[in-house]
Amino acid sequence: MAQAVTGTDAGAQGEIDLTGDPKRLRRERIIRGLFFAAATLSIVISAGIILSLIFEAVNFLTAVDPAALVSDGWFPRRGLFDILTLLIGTLLVTLVAMVIAVPLGLGAAIYLSEYAKPRVRRIVKPILETLAGIPSVAIGFFALAWIAPNIISRFTSASTEFSMAAAGVGVGVLVIPLVASVSEDAMRSVPNSLREASYGMGAKRVTTVTRVVLPAAVSGLIASFIIAASRAIGETMVVAIAAGATGGSLRTFNVLGPGQTMTAAMAALATGTDQVRGASVAFPSLFFVGLLLFLITAALNLVAATFVRRVRQRY
Amino acid sequence: MAVAPPEARSTTTDVVRRQIEGRGADVPGLIFQALLLLSLLLTLAILVVLIVDVLPGAFTTFQDRGLEFLTSPLSRSAARTGLSQSIAGTLIIGGFVVLLAFPIGIAAAIYLEEYAAKNAFTRFIDVNIRNLAGVPSIVYGLLGLSIFVQLFGGFTGGRSVMSGGLTLAVLVLPIVIITSSEAIRAVPDSIREAGFGVGATRWETIRSHVLPYAAPGILTGTILSLARALGEAAPLILVGAITGFLAIGGEPNFVETLRNPFLALPTTIYNFARQPGGDFRGELTPAAIVVLLVIVFLANFAAITLRNRYDRSR
Secondary structure: OHHHHHHHHHHHOOOOOOOOOHHHHHHHHHHHHHHHHHHHHHHHHHHHHHHHHHHHHHHHHHHOOHHHHOOOEEEHHHOEEOHHHHHHHHHHHHHHHHHHHHHHHHHHHHHHHHHOOHHHHHHHHHHHHHHHHOOHHHHHHHHHHHHHHHOHHHOOOOOOOOOHHHHHHHHHHHHHHHHHHHHHHHHHOOOHHHHHHHHHOOOOHHHHHHHHHHHHOHHHHHHHHHHHHHHHHHOOHHHHHHOOOOOOEEOOOOOOOOOOOHHHHHHHHHOHHHOOOOOOOHHHHHHHHHHHHHHHHHHHHHHHHHHHHHHHHHO | OOOOOHHHHHHHHHHHHHHHHOOOOOHHHHHHHHHHHHHHHHHHHHHHHHHHHHHHHHHHHHHHHOOHHHHOOOOOOOOOOOOHHHHHHHHHHHHHHHHHHHHHHHHHHHHHHHHOOOOHHHHHHHHHHHHHHHOOHHHHHHHHHHHHHHHOHHHHOOOOHHHHHHHHHHHHHHHHHHHHHHHHHOOOHHHHHHHHHOOOOHHHHHHHHHHHHHHHHHHHHHHHHHHHHHHOOHHHHHOOOOOOOOOOOOOOOHHHHHOOOOOOHHHHHHHHHHOOOHHHHHHHHHHHHHHHHHHHHHHHHHHHHHHHHHHHHO
């Protein structure tokens, strides 16, 4: 704080000068400018994402035969770009993921928020955070090496080990902690006075939870489901490892068979299994799929944000 | 008011007591609670099964190969392949995140919390950062591919570890900003007023009062985002991590190393998991996963311990 002392010294001479040391003020302005630049960098990044996606996506759309966009399946090497194949695959995997993640995540959240003793929560929450921190490649391998042979194979006699169902369960496992933590936050932000009013009326705990706390937190719960769905749609590695169909896929609704999602198709386009770098129209198709993915997840995130804001406004 | 006869009063007391205590156990309530507990236990069981599933294969690998598995380069032969380049690539990427995303992210958080006026532009930046945090990681891979690999390929060397590191630094930047903002927002205004009160400027107050107070929170968030970056594979696949070999030591200087093709642990795991051979799938993939999990869990553990200590001291 040497500067602060010199600043007051000048005033002690005679009349009090409050303008301050110009050197100190200049440094202040420079630092403020640097911080401002750091904050606006995020806008540059957004612009970079949107521009690079749109630029190559337009390249793709002008070069591709429109008939190839609605065909039997997604086979970029053969010039077949049926985008519906990818959308259906993504939808199926996301549905399976939500069937796993919503009940388990919500159940865990209600238990932690309304039933668990503080000591239990102190132990369980870090474990859930650990689960949230597991890299998706590890979950992908888990889906292929454990979920597929031990769970999915019970429902099908198909010989292939790859299936959208196994990938979906894996993605579900990946988003459980997300559902649990956002839902728990929503329920914990319900004021205690509501619970006390319910108990005061003689309600049991189960009644209080299901009739008072859950309805009060419903916006936050819906937000957690939407955020989880958005995350599931954007998840790449689990699907790329466990869903198979890396070379392309016919349009299929069979969850128990291999399939292709938007993200897995992008990973396949970029790696050795279906390498099409440079020349053909297949490379820009990567950016077209990326743009679709970006728009879908951005729309879901915006909807989730409005739900979260509603919770904040009410309490 | 007429007083009720003693016998009538005792029936009333009984009725009220029965109402309060309930007749027997609350069966639906108990079933509900049991279901909730079951879903929590199932979630925790998944973590256990996942770890138990990879341990035997990893154990076999480390028993046969020992630390040599960590120090050998990648090879097509399952008996000779190792993780040395992958670990080096992951560490270099971590370096990019620490040196770029941390300072820029914390600076942006300081601007948003301490300097920015509450106007439309600030709100726009804020909404923009929150949306960036929700963008799928593979889309950041596309950004890295078109900006760092293609547009600035002359500087970064194209599909290089520098492109990968820059891409992941951009990926975690919004997370660093959001968590750091929360830590800075939690600093009470009285702390700032103490700084202003002795004549400190805004930056002096931030440096000497706000940042030390917010440091544990900022550190927790940044460590967690580092763990996220180290485990991320999808963007690296797009900027070309899969096919290269990171040559360590052969280059005249370190900058040349950064412009070379590279491997990273998560992409190597993806590579191993797709190999048809039983050794790759059954033993090497689990072993590589265990190495990655150890790194990520250590980071998580450090962050959680730090936060717990900091929560208790408040």
